[in-house]
Amino acid sequence: MNRIERLKNRMPRGCQGVIVMSETNREYLAHFLSSAGTLLIFPEQAYFIIDSRYIEVARKKVAGAEVILQDKLYEQIGELCRKHNVTELQCEKELTLGEYDMLSNRLPGIRLLSDGGLSDLIQQQRAIKEREEIQAICSAQAITDAAFLEILNYIRPGVTEKEVAAELEYYMRKKGADGLAFETIVASGVNGSMPHAVPSDKKIAAGEFVTMDYGAKLEGYCSDMTRTVAVGEITEEQHRIYETVLLAHMTSMEAAKAGVYGDELDKIARDIIYKAGYEGCFGHSLGHSLGLDIHERPMSTFSRHDLLPAGTIMTIEPGIYVEGKYGVRIENMILITEHGYVNLTGSERELITL
Numbered sequence: 256m257n258r259i260e261r262l263k264n265r266m267p268r269g270c271q272g273v274i275v276m277s278e279t280n281r282e283y284l285a286h287f288l289s290s291a292g293t294l295l296i297f298p299e300q301a302y303f304i305i306d307s308r309y310i311e312v313a314r315k316k317v318a319g320a321e322v323i324l325q326d327k328l329y330e331q332i333g334e335l336c337r338k339h340n341v342t343e344l345q346c347e348k349e350l351t352l353g354e355y356d357m358l359s360n361r362l363p364g365i366r367l368l369s370d371g372g373l374s375d376l377i378q379q380q381r382a383i384k385e386r387e388e389i390q391a392i393c394s395a396q397a398i399t400d401a402a403f404l405e406i407l408n409y410i411r412p413g414v415t416e417k418e419v420a421a422e423l424e425y426y427m428r429k430k431g432a433d434g435l436a437f438e439t440i441v442a443s444g445v446n447g448s449m450p451h452a453v454p455s456d457k458k459i460a461a462g463e464f465v466t467m468d469y470g471a472k473l474e475g476y477c478s479d480m481t482r483t484v485a486v487g488e489i490t491e492e493q494h495r496i497y498e499t500v501l502l503a504h505m506t507s508m509e510a511a512k513a514g515v516y517g518d519e520l521d522k523i524a525r526d527i528i529y530k531a532g533y534e535g536c537f538g539h540s541l542g543h544s545l546g547l548d549i550h551e552r553p554m555s556t557f558s559r560h561d562l563l564p565a566g567t568i569m570t571i572e573p574g575i576y577v578e579g580k581y582g583v584r585i586e587n588m589i590l591i592t593e594h595g596y597v598n599l600t601g602s603e604r605e606l607i608t609l
């Protein structure tokens with residue numbers, strides 16, 4: 256059964272039709288990436304309306320929907336609604352206010368339902384990965400792992416954060432990545448205390464940590480990994496921080512399995528870090544799901560009570576950030592299974608000193 260059929264089967268009874276306009280939901284449901292396009296799903300038939308830039312590829316690739324060349328979009332939507340006797344459409348909460356206004360104004364006689372139900376259903380479906388999705392993420396991670404091995408030969412005192420980021424990205428592209436999963440983070444020394452630091456012209460120096468958070472994108476799917484390496488001799492305190500983060504990472508990962516809640520994993524990691532004396536030095540969440548988007552639901556965070564179902568891919572990424580000094584983060588991806596997890600990240604986690 257294709258993704259559109261599966262969504263249709265999960266829609267509440269009485270649902271007349273669905274309109275999907277947000278990019279990754281559309282990409283997921285129709286198996287087709289485009290910067291524009293409208294997916295209309297009715298009980299009897301689904302339609303993918305797309306403009307001439309994409310029409311040729313769309314006709315070959317779109318799965319589960321009839322492909323229609325976009326002409327006058329809103330008139331086409333209205334006409335299809337009339338053809339299927341549809342007077343109300345479920346829409347996503349991802350729509351912008353502008354898009355929502357446009358739909359309401361240009362589709363007279365059609366009631367738009369935007370209670371979030373549709374978005375939640377798509378999100379839940381996307382959370383449980385199919386075999387081909389897991390394969391794409393693993394292939395993206397294989398490129399990410401290969402780039403890590405490569406960059407170990409490159410990092411040395413005098414090289415800048417921007418140069419390290421550029422090498423990582425160039426290497427991933429050369430190894431077949433379609434692009435980056437997100438903006439590469441390279442943070443050295445004092446910059447390491449900022450979890451989402453932007454690579455700068457700062458030169459890496461001996462005695463510093465270098466944190467790299469990056470990932471390749473392949474076939475639409477993201478990978479996500481963070482490693483922190485030491486350059487030259489580091490202090491005992493730096494060793495202690497690294498070992499604490501690694502322990503929090505390993506211990507919370509060991510507890511992962513279907514049926515566990517994300518906040519439970521977060522607490523395991525957080526307790527280890529706080530008990531080691533670093534309360535207030537781990538501000539972000541333990542992890543997130545990912546797929547076509549780099550951040551998807553469920554999450555492992557203190558602020559949400561998200562169930563982790565089998566088939567979900569989660570990151571485990573605790574960190575310690577000491578303002579004005581340094582920071583450490585270690586991040587792997589895991590596949591949640593009935594009885595535990597499968598680690599999808601191949602790179603070494605023990606401290607590497609260059």
Ligand SMILES: [Mn+2]
Pocket residue numbers: 479480570572586
């Ligand atoms: Mn991440």
